[in-house]
Amino acid sequence: MPTDPPLPRIFTRSDALAAGLTRHAVAHRLATCRWRTIGRGAFCLQQQWDAADARSRHVLHVLAESRYDEGLVISHESAAAVHGWPVPWAGYSLATFTDGRANGKNLRSAHRLVRAAPLAAPDVVAREGLRVTSPARTAADVLRHLPASESVAMVDVALRLGQTSRAAIDEVLRRQAGWTHVPRARLAREWLDPRRDSYLESSSFALLASRGILPPLSQVHVYDAAGRFVGIVDGLWLPEGVVGECDGRSKYDLDVIGRLDPVEARRQILREKAREDALRSTGLGVVRWGTYEVRHRLDDLATTVRSALARGGLTRFTGQLRWSSSPTDLVDLRRYPPSSGS
Incomplete structure (x- = not known):
C-alpha cells in the first residue's frame, strides 16, 4: 500500500496535491476509505479517526471548521476539548467559536456555532498553532453556558491541572458582568473543588x-x-x-x-x-x-x-x-x- 506524504491533521485536496499526490491518488484514497471526510471539503486519515476518542474527534471537527475564518477563536466546550478537559456527559454538539469582532447575533450552521462577544487580550492564547480562549475564559464560558453537572466537572480538572485558578476565573466573570448566565456561573463557581478526582464526583456534588x-x-x-x-x-x-x-x-x-x-x-x-x-x-x-x-x-x-x-x-x-x-x-x-x- 502506497504511503501518504506528510500531511496536516486536517487537510484539503489542495493540501494533498501540493504535497505531491496526484488527483487519481487522492480519489483512490477516498474511494478506499483511507481518508475520512471531516466537515466541508476537509479530510483526516481514517486510522487517525479510528484511534481518536470523543474529545480528539471533536478537536478534528473544530480544526476543519476553523479553516474558514482565521479571525475566529475556539471557545466554550470546543476550547475545553483543546485544553484536554473531560467530555461533557451530553457529548459535544457543534464546533464552537467566539468572534470578538462581531457586534451582532450568534451565527449557527449545521457544523458550527459562532458566538459574538468581546475578547480581551488575556482571553486568547495559542495552542498548537490554534487561537483558543484561555483556560480562565473557557472556564467562565462553560460555567455560564453548560449545566453545572458538566461545567463543574470540567473546571475541576482545569483547576487540578493548574491551568487556571479561582481568582483568574473570578476576574473573567467580573469583566463579563451583565452577560448572559453570569449569575449561574457565579453560583456554580462556589461548587468547584480541585481535590475531586473523577467526573462523577464533581457532577454528583454539583447536582446535589x-x-x-x-x-x-x-x-x-x-x-x-x-x-x-x-x-x-x-x-x-x-x-x-x-x-x-x-x-x-x-x-x-x-x-x-x-x-x-x-x-x-x-x-x-x-x-x-x-x-x-x-x-x-x-x-x-x-x-x-x-x-x-x-x-x-x-x-x-x-x-x-x-x-x-x-x-x-x-x-x-x-x-x-x-x-x-x-x-x-x-x-x-x-x-x-x-x-x-x-
Missing part, C-alpha cells in the same frame, strides 16, 4: 448542591481509633459525619460484575463491603451511589442524603480525619461545630 445540599469536603483520609488507615473518601459532610461515595454501588451492579472474572468480581464486592464496614465502624455514616442514581434518580438520592445528614453527628466518631497521609495534616474538627439540631 443544586438541590440545596452543600458540597462535602473532598478526598478526606479516614483513620480508625487505633490509627489504622481506613480509606480516602470521595466526600465527607461535616459536622454531620456522613461519607458520600459516588462510585461505590456501580461495583455491585450486575452489568459491571458480568464483565469481570467471577473470582475477581467476588473479591471486588468483598473489598468494597469491608471498606464500607470499616468506615461505619468509626461512627461515620455512609451513602453510596453510581451514575444511574445521579442521572435518573437524583431526587431520590437527594432525599437519601438529607436523611443521612439529619441522622448524622460526630459524637459517635471514634477515628481521625486527615487531609493527607501525614499524621500532622489533621482536619480541624473545631471548624465544624455541630448545629443546634445535632
Whole structure:
C-alpha cells in the first residue's frame, strides 16, 4: 500500500496535491476509505479517526471548521476539548467559536456555532498553532453556558491541572458582568473543588448542591481509633459525619460484575463491603451511589442524603480525619461545630 506524504491533521485536496499526490491518488484514497471526510471539503486519515476518542474527534471537527475564518477563536466546550478537559456527559454538539469582532447575533450552521462577544487580550492564547480562549475564559464560558453537572466537572480538572485558578476565573466573570448566565456561573463557581478526582464526583456534588445540599469536603483520609488507615473518601459532610461515595454501588451492579472474572468480581464486592464496614465502624455514616442514581434518580438520592445528614453527628466518631497521609495534616474538627439540631 502506497504511503501518504506528510500531511496536516486536517487537510484539503489542495493540501494533498501540493504535497505531491496526484488527483487519481487522492480519489483512490477516498474511494478506499483511507481518508475520512471531516466537515466541508476537509479530510483526516481514517486510522487517525479510528484511534481518536470523543474529545480528539471533536478537536478534528473544530480544526476543519476553523479553516474558514482565521479571525475566529475556539471557545466554550470546543476550547475545553483543546485544553484536554473531560467530555461533557451530553457529548459535544457543534464546533464552537467566539468572534470578538462581531457586534451582532450568534451565527449557527449545521457544523458550527459562532458566538459574538468581546475578547480581551488575556482571553486568547495559542495552542498548537490554534487561537483558543484561555483556560480562565473557557472556564467562565462553560460555567455560564453548560449545566453545572458538566461545567463543574470540567473546571475541576482545569483547576487540578493548574491551568487556571479561582481568582483568574473570578476576574473573567467580573469583566463579563451583565452577560448572559453570569449569575449561574457565579453560583456554580462556589461548587468547584480541585481535590475531586473523577467526573462523577464533581457532577454528583454539583447536582446535589443544586438541590440545596452543600458540597462535602473532598478526598478526606479516614483513620480508625487505633490509627489504622481506613480509606480516602470521595466526600465527607461535616459536622454531620456522613461519607458520600459516588462510585461505590456501580461495583455491585450486575452489568459491571458480568464483565469481570467471577473470582475477581467476588473479591471486588468483598473489598468494597469491608471498606464500607470499616468506615461505619468509626461512627461515620455512609451513602453510596453510581451514575444511574445521579442521572435518573437524583431526587431520590437527594432525599437519601438529607436523611443521612439529619441522622448524622460526630459524637459517635471514634477515628481521625486527615487531609493527607501525614499524621500532622489533621482536619480541624473545631471548624465544624455541630448545629443546634445535632
